[in-house]
Amino acid sequence: DAMVIQNPRYQVTQFGKPVTLSCSQTLNHNVMYWYQQKSSQAPKLLFHYYDKDFNNEADTPDNFQSRRPNTSFCFLDIRSPGLGDAAMYLCATSRVGTGQETQYFGPGTRLLVL
Amino acid sequence: KNQVEQSPQSLIILEGKNCTLQCNYTVSPFSNLRWYKQDTGRGPVSLTIMTFSENTKSNGRYTATLDADTKQSSLHITASQLSDSASYICVVSAQTSYDKVIFGPGTSLSVIP
Numbered sequence: 491d492a493m494v495i496q497n498p499r500y501q502v503t504q505f506g507k508p509v510t511l512s513c514s515q516t517l518n519h520n521v522m523y524w525y526q527q528k529s530s531q532a533p534k535l536l537f538h539y540y541d542k543d544f545n546n547e548a549d550t551p552d553n554f555q556s557r558r559p560n561t562s563f564c565f566l567d568i569r570s571p572g573l574g575d576a577a578m579y580l581c582a583t584s585r586v587g588t589g590q591e592t593q594y595f596g597p598g599t600r601l602l603v604l
Numbered sequence: 605k606n607q608v609e610q611s612p613q614s615l616i617i618l619e620g621k622n623c624t625l626q627c628n629y630t631v632s633p634f635s636n637l638r639w640y641k642q643d644t645g646r647g648p649v650s651l652t653i654m655t656f657s658e659n660t661k662s663n664g665r666y667t668a669t670l671d672a673d674t675k676q677s678s679l680h681i682t683a684s685q686l687s688d689s690a691s692y693i694c695v696v697s698a699q700t701s702y703d704k705v706i707f708g709p710g711t712s713l714s715v716i717p
Binding site: 494496521523531532533535538540545578580582584586591592593594595596597598600 | 635638640645646648695697702703705707710
């Protein structure tokens, strides 16, 4: 089935130790998004890729970076995780330009920072 | 300011009963409105999507309505099941070059036996 896959589902890292979260999609969507969601809060958009074009939200910390090597894959790199970065990270995709855009979310990666 | 509000914040209902969740928005320009279901610890799953010209959309036991004039939407769940326990999020999309969305805070629904 076409879907959005995130690995790993759970990630434990140490304070300050770089970590990479991955997302892949089989939907062939042109836009991929990374969201951060903390407990009982709405997801917060960190950045998105429209094809190869990277678009950062103004309030996304420099600590967060992203790579999209091809249409199917997108990575979230946290260069020096702090305790405040512990959250659920959601990847989503959409095909923009259809007039019926909706975002398909992956299952999320829960990050724990020790 | 683009904003999405939802009510109630939380709701507890008995299994088999119906319920209605509300969403009010001030998003301009409006593209579409979606309802998502998010189980604890999982990513949101799309239930319905409605554009400006649509005023009702059903997906099984879920029925969403949209009044674009008053900028209100509702999600009606019929014959609730224990598996309906989740957060229901109203998401409104603004017309931009990409799919810029504004999330509501969600309604936490608990269905009890």
